[in-house]
Amino acid sequence: MxxxxxxxxxxxxxxxxxxxxxxxxxxxxxxxxxxxxxxxxxxxxxxxxxxxxxPLPFRQRMKHFTWAWYTVTMSTGGLSVLIFNQPYNFPGLRGIGFAVYITNIVLFAAITAGLVARFALFPGTLKQSATHPRESFFIPTLLLSLATLITSTERYVVSSDNDPKVMVAVQWSFWAYMVVSTIVAVAQYAFVFSRHRLRLEHTMPTWILPIFPVMLTGTIASVIADTQPDIAAVPIIVAGLTCQGLGLSVAGMMYALMAGRLFSAGLPDREHRPGLFMCVGPPAFTALALVGMGNGLPDGLDANFDGVTDALMLRTMSVVAAVFLWALSFWWFGVAAMAVVMAPPRYFHLGWWASVFPNSGFTLATIALGRAMRCQPILDVATGMSAVVAVTYVFVLCHLIRAVWIQDIMYPGRDEDVEDT
Incomplete structure (x- = not known):
């Protein structure tokens, strides 16, 4: 070779x-x-x-089955949550969403089995993937997939079941996810800072990924707080807000690097421009989390014990902050869309899924703001955005299947482990 x-x-x-x-x-x-x-x-x-x-035999191609495959499940999970939260319902919509939810579970199990097979068939590839300057940034997509599984499970399974044991299980899953995602974010960035020398002109949106799971802790909190008793909901919301703040702050630093790269070196190569949609996610999911956590506060919350109910004020503040963040997501969406339109990619990459998951969060934030402000035109726009996300999902999925079939991916030199081939 x-x-x-x-x-x-x-x-x-x-x-x-x-x-x-x-x-x-x-x-x-x-x-x-x-x-x-x-x-x-x-x-x-x-x-x-x-x-x-x-052509290569399938066993040999499995060496290039990378962590980036979890972008499929995080996008599928995001779509299932988006279907559940549609402002307009019709018979069968919830069933479609549940089918997507089950499909996501199957895909998650299959991708996990594929990675285990890769690491078992090719000893040493686990360490290589964890230290690789490109592939390692996709490891957090595993946690992002778990976040979508937790939130979609809450929507499709837990919300219809008031079993105290189920509520406790949800609480433990939240706290476990928060601890693991925080450890991964700290450890991965510390490793990158000590082992790699990445150049500013090579800044990529994937550098945000290690902090993304921490940020989704707030999104999970915003989803599960409604079904939790008040004594459990308040600590979950406080922890979610803390993690959301940490995630958005670190993402802001990555934005500064990204903007510096765009000014000094221009847009990324056409093959990687769909990844710019990743920048849409942090402010969008933060806006979604703020509105959701505000709604999840107990109605009689009196933080200062002065007889004044604080829940209404905090909800209003969360909506105002969410509008600011939504505008930032919209700006990044415009930049990414224009970049892709100017030079569409020629070859399929798993990075194409960045056009689905972050935009799902952007659409969910739009729906949340429309409901919070009781604005029908916003909900109408969000419905149109949801249709675009669904079409984009099908488009990317079809190209993924085609790419696997014709060996455009899972082939030496064509995946996120490219420097190892």
Whole structure:
């Protein structure tokens, strides 16, 4: 097999020719192709960008089954929650949402089994994936998938069951998720700071991912607080607000890096521009969480014990803050959409799912604001946004199936572990 490798995958298109590569990459790639010529091989047979690349057996392709596959389940889970929260209902809609919820559970189990198979078949790949400067950033998508499973389970299963044991199980799942996501965020960023030297001009939206699960703690709190007794709901909301603040603050620092990269180096390569939609998520999910946690406060809350009910004031403040954050999400959505329209990607990447999950949060935040302000036009717009998200999900899913079939992904040089191939 050719030792030709893709250089600087964050910047170069998959279809880059030798002339388009920087001198260092150009010299190395040419040397590898010369070696192939000496061995009597056609270098294009192993070029991951060539249509003549040789087919690989499925077992060998499993080596490139990466953590980024969890973007499928976090998007599917986000869609199931979005279906449940639709402002307009019709017969069968809840059944469709439940079917998507069950499908997400099956997909989550299948992807987990696939990763276990990869690590078992190819010893050492677990450590490589956890330390890889690109693939490791997708490890938190596992936690994001779990967050969507918790919230969708609350919507489709727990909300219709007042069993105290079920409520306690939900509480424990929330606290466990909060602890694990916080540990992962601290540990992963500390490791990146100590082991990798990432350049500003290579800043990518995936750098936000390690803090994203912490942020979703607030979203989970906003969903489960309504069904919890007051004595349990208030601590959950306080913890959720704390984690939401931490997540948004760190995401703000990542935004500063992203803006610096956009000003100094321009937009990412066309193949990675759908990832810009990831920037829509943090403010959108924070807006959703603030409105939800405000609604989850006990009606008789008197924080200062002065006889004045504080719940109404806090709910009003949460809506005002959510409007500000929604506007930031809208701006990032416009930037990402324009970037993709100007240069659509040629090849499928699992990063395409960034156009689904963050935009699901954006749409959910729109629905929450429409309900909080009792504004029918906003709910009408949110319904249209929901339809767009559903169509986008089907579009990306169809391209995913096609990409697996024609070996556009799960192939050396075409996945998030590209530097290891």
């Amino acid at each position: 050719s030792s030709a490798r893709q250089f600087d995958d964050q910047q170069l298109p998959r279809s880059a020719t030798v002339a388009e590569l920087p001198p260092r990459a150009n010299n190395h790639l040419q040397q590898c192709r010369d070696d192939d010529d000496e061995q009597g091989q056609d270098p294009e047979d192993d070029d991951p960008h060539s249509h003549r690349r040789r």
